[in-house]
Amino acid sequence: xxxxxxxxxxxxxxxxxxxxxxxxxxxxxxxxxxxxxxxxxxxxxxxxxxxxxxxxxxxxxxxxxxxxxxxxxxxxxxxxxxxxxxxxxxxxxxxxxxxxxxxxxxxxxxxxxxxxxxxxxxxxxxxxxxxxxxxxxxxxxxxxxxxxxxxxxxxxxxxxxxxxxxxxxxxxxxxxxxxxxxxxxxxxxxxxxxxxxxxxxxxxxxxxxxxxxxxxxxxxxxxxxxxxxxxxxxxxxxxxxxxxxxxxxxxxxxxxxxxxxxxxxxxxxxxxxxxxxxxxxxxxxxxxxxxxxxxxxxxxxxxxxxxxxxxxxxxxxxxxxxxxxxxxxxxxxxxxxxxxxxxxxxxxxxxxxxxxxxxxxxxxxxxxxxxxxxxxxxxxxxxxxxxxxxxxxxxxxxxxxxxxxxxxxxxxxxxxxxxxxxxxxxxxxxxxxxxxxxxxxxxxxxxxxxxxxxxxxxxxxxxxxxxxxxxxxxxxxxxxxxxxxxxxxxxxxxxxxxxxxxxxxxxxxxxxxxxxxxxxxxxxxxxxxxxxxxxxxxxxxxxxxxxxxxxxxxxxxxxxxxxxxxxxxxxxxxxxxxxxxxxxxxxxxxxxxxxxxxxxxxxxxxxxxxxxxxxxxxxxxxxxxxxxxxxxxx
Numbered sequence: 001x002x003x004x005x006x007x008x009x010x011x012x013x014x015x016x017x018x019x020x021x022x023x024x025x026x027x028x029x030x031x032x033x034x035x036x037x038x039x040x041x042x043x044x045x046x047x048x049x050x051x052x053x054x055x056x057x058x059x060x061x062x063x064x065x066x067x068x069x070x071x072x073x074x075x076x077x078x079x080x081x082x083x084x085x086x087x088x089x090x091x092x093x094x095x096x097x098x099x100x101x102x103x104x105x106x107x108x109x110x111x112x113x114x115x116x117x118x119x120x121x122x123x124x125x126x127x128x129x130x131x132x133x134x135x136x137x138x139x140x141x142x143x144x145x146x147x148x149x150x151x152x153x154x155x156x157x158x159x160x161x162x163x164x165x166x167x168x169x170x171x172x173x174x175x176x177x178x179x180x181x182x183x184x185x186x187x188x189x190x191x192x193x194x195x196x197x198x199x200x201x202x203x204x205x206x207x208x209x210x211x212x213x214x215x216x217x218x219x220x221x222x223x224x225x226x227x228x229x230x231x232x233x234x235x236x237x238x239x240x241x242x243x244x245x246x247x248x249x250x251x252x253x254x255x256x257x258x259x260x261x262x263x264x265x266x267x268x269x270x271x272x273x274x275x276x277x278x279x280x281x282x283x284x285x286x287x288x289x290x291x292x293x294x295x296x297x298x299x300x301x302x303x304x305x306x307x308x309x310x311x312x313x314x315x316x317x318x319x320x321x322x323x324x325x326x327x328x329x330x331x332x333x334x335x336x337x338x339x340x341x342x343x344x345x346x347x348x349x350x351x352x353x354x355x356x357x358x359x360x361x362x363x364x365x366x367x368x369x370x371x372x373x374x375x376x377x378x379x380x381x382x383x384x385x386x387x388x389x390x391x392x393x394x395x396x397x398x399x400x401x402x403x404x405x406x407x408x409x410x411x412x413x414x415x416x417x418x419x420x421x422x423x424x425x426x427x428x429x430x431x432x433x434x435x436x437x438x439x440x441x442x443x444x445x446x447x448x449x450x451x452x453x454x455x456x457x458x459x460x461x462x463x464x465x466x467x468x469x470x471x472x473x474x475x476x477x478x479x480x481x482x483x484x485x486x487x488x489x490x491x492x493x494x495x496x497x498x499x500x501x502x503x504x505x506x507x508x509x510x511x512x513x514x515x516x517x518x519x520x521x522x523x524x525x526x527x528x529x530x531x532x533x534x535x536x537x538x539x540x541x542x543x544x545x546x547x548x549x550x551x552x553x554x555x556x557x558x559x560x561x562x563x564x565x566x567x568x569x570x571x572x573x574x575x576x577x578x579x580x581x582x583x584x585x586x587x588x589x590x591x592x593x594x595x596x597x598x599x600x601x602x603x604x605x606x607x608x609x610x611x612x613x614x615x616x617x618x619x620x621x622x623x624x625x626x627x628x629x630x631x632x633x634x
Contacts, residue, residue, distance in 0.1 A: 114216035387416035424457025561597030
């Protein structure tokens, strides 16, 4: 959900609320508009401070549970294509107009102009305050202030003869009266002062500043201008209601207001509250003369309730960005050109990660290679930035089960990164590859080097060093290494679940079944905590009356990953899949994973299955199924 949409939601809620409360007092409606302005200002700040959250749509029920198995005897197939070089070729630079950047720049200019006007207005009021003299009507103002329950000092100053009465000052309130006020009747002077003091009592100058600041930041939104006009209107009507509650006769007050608006000029300052704007005069006069209008003030309880409701609306809106999925660019080449023009490799990394999550690996690689080329141009081919970009390419190829290509990228990353801790995962991968090839000495050297570099990759290297020691018939050393890795890993991490399972297998082989069971229970609890519910999309059904479950017609048994086989790692991967009306598997998603390449193998196999689709009212339909893939070593 974009920032523009969120602000529009807030303003729309405020507009609807004021419509529903149109028969209530103006003060109540003004509180709602003020709360909306405060919510608009807090939205970007809360977005930075609050953690992102998502609200996944839970699976409405298990539709069908299908089970398949894989044994360690199944050979793992992977491509043997080797890149000629880990270097990525830079994409051609083609300059074109950046609409997004232009819009951001336009917003910034508009907001800067609006904020500058505000600052100039407050500076002008400060100068005017210092240059004016106290008004001779201060005693009457103090008497009326006490009548309204105002206990703080209010400066009453004399301005030019044709100046509209107005209120200003957030910290210390002040009122400008025209020097010609000496010619007014006492009743006119009384209602004018009452109106301005009503603004002081209601803290309207501070509210005006909040609303004006919200408008300055949201000047591009038509709803913000509607909110601004409505806030001004309700504020003045609320002040009029206080004047009438103080004993002014509606017809006489309306006459005085009309005469003041006719004879005095509007100030140019945006920082003060002028008594009468001609554009609002007709509506105000109608409201003043309406004997049925409610003129009560907004109670503190109501203001607190509105504030609580505003918080309840803005908090989830500010944090809901986690639900905003990175969309897959429709034109990958255009994305590369735009990122190249902006020298923004992070844009390409984000797009590549989205394609990788969608299992569109070729496109992801193209984007990662372009990002690597940009980093090489900016920082040099021997920089840490370029080395980390090569690691991302290696990770991608590892996810594709292309160990040879992954090894080539990782080897070049190690050469580029040197002794940096970021090279530890690449060294660990090469060590695992050596272990798969039964070269224990080479694997041990790689793991030692990764552990020496430290960082997060060193812990994984410690676990794999334990695997190497176990294969070298040194179970005591293996157990010590497993336990060391388990102590260093976060207690609830997926890595801890893997290490606990591998250690449990070693203990089981030694007849220490109670200790092994405790570790397996811990691993199962971690995997359950990390499980995600399947997402039900529109048009997908679940089993129920009149709907038959899909059936497997043919299936491909999942291959056992090399990493899992060498670590003697086994268990169950749970996959959510939509069985389409075409009998194919769509939108596969790991619900409960295991790691070490087994999740990817399960998805790869299931995507090749063929089904007899579920039937509803005699027609094939899309049905959500849950498939359990058991990986067992013989």
